[in-house]
Amino acid sequence: MSTAEQMEDLNGVRALITGGTSGLGLAMAAGLAEAGARVAITGRSADRVAEVASTIGNDAIGIAMDSRDETSVEAGATRAWDALGGIDLLVNNAGIGMRTVNPDFMTTPQGFWEVAPAAFRDMVETNLTGYFLVARAVVPRMLDARSGRVVTISMNHSTMNRRGFVPYGPSRAGAEALARIMAADLADTPVRANILLPGGATATGMLDGTARPGGLAVLSPDVMRPPIRWLASKEAADVHDERIVATEFADWLAARRA
Template identity: 65%
Template sequence: MGEDGARADGVRVLVTGGTSGLGAAMAAALLDAGARVAVTGRDGDRARAAAERLGPGAAGIGMDVRDEGSVARGVEETFGVLGGLDVLVNNAGIGMRTVNPRFLSDPQPFWAVSPDGFRDLVATDLTGYFLVAREVVPRLLAAGGGRVVNVSMNHSTMNRRGFVPYGPARAGAEALSRIMAADLTGSPVTVNVLLPGGATATGMIPDDLPAEHRAALLPPEVVAAPIRWLCSPAAAGVHDQRIVATQFADWLAGQVRRR
């Protein structure tokens, strides 16, 4: 457990894109805090293998967030396996290396990006957040409440040279989050945004990144404490907040002082 001391005993959480990277780190942290977690991936076998690695309390579910039929089936399976749902963590995404494997050392201009690559990344990183939330939130409202956490990234990365389409897709997902929060204000469902606060050591980082830069990457576990807290009783009623994991301790202390 982290210094925040948050527990999430019995909380049922769906983490999309939970087979590796930030998703796997959040799933592991939540399981450690007592939650039950379903992790998704496009490949159902890979998702189930990831759940086995995570251990008791984890379930793996095949879900392609680009496709509403797959999302509907995956959410239905999640509710069946977990017996309901309390928190959706929208995390599934693909990175710049899918359109430019050397995007850090050799950034390409937007006009060099293939239309198919652009569409696939936006379909995953932006439309996927919409499709999963669209399927889950009405169920949370019908059940009397729940929470949505949308994973984002630094604002500076959203408009960084050579970051089309990843930057625009994540900027769109953050705007979507704010609108979701506005639409749900006054309801029993909360929406918040969580981001690491810097480049993170995940599969999205290109293989040719120099060792000195790789050493400066944040570990995926940087999101562990804030996601535990966001899924805990302590975060009840917290709504429309943008939480930066590297600044979480100070942010949380400020919340406590204001109460």
């Protein structure tokens, strides 16, 4: 087992993972719970989020929350904070992919002028505004508690600029810019903020049923487990404004420890 794959001891850590019913969110939630953390996951469907939470273990909590809606976010954040007795780690992950706009986006790119305005707005509301609303609801509580960590889930820069990737690319580029500004705003506070991304196309619902040119290889969502566990650990207490690529995490961590 490599250094990066060693299990962290996260007993006592309380984590909120948005979009935790599948894909990257579920993998991270399960990885954190496996290491001893108490986790709350969110999703739009109350039945679905409760069902998935029951499979995670360690008394995971499912919270119905629509990250696009300010009232829903505030209620969800309050419920998570009260149920966990505080939040040490917020993982902003909830999002939707290009398949919702163009099911054939991998093989038949669509010009930006062909994207319906409503589809553009919905993706930006989910992938960017949602990150803002959730962080806005949770971070002030962390500041009052004088402790907390925020991890923003992002994607490769090439994805943000890829042909046919409107509105997904702009929404993810905006989310990464938001994460950098949040880190700058939090630099002189006890709350730490970082970015985490898989490092390649990942086998999630965003790719389900999508043709992949040239047999495109995809990563398992489990690639996110070691870095998110480390970011929740005591060793990462002072890590701030880093952009960590999961596929490169072992080398990154080894260099950091050298």
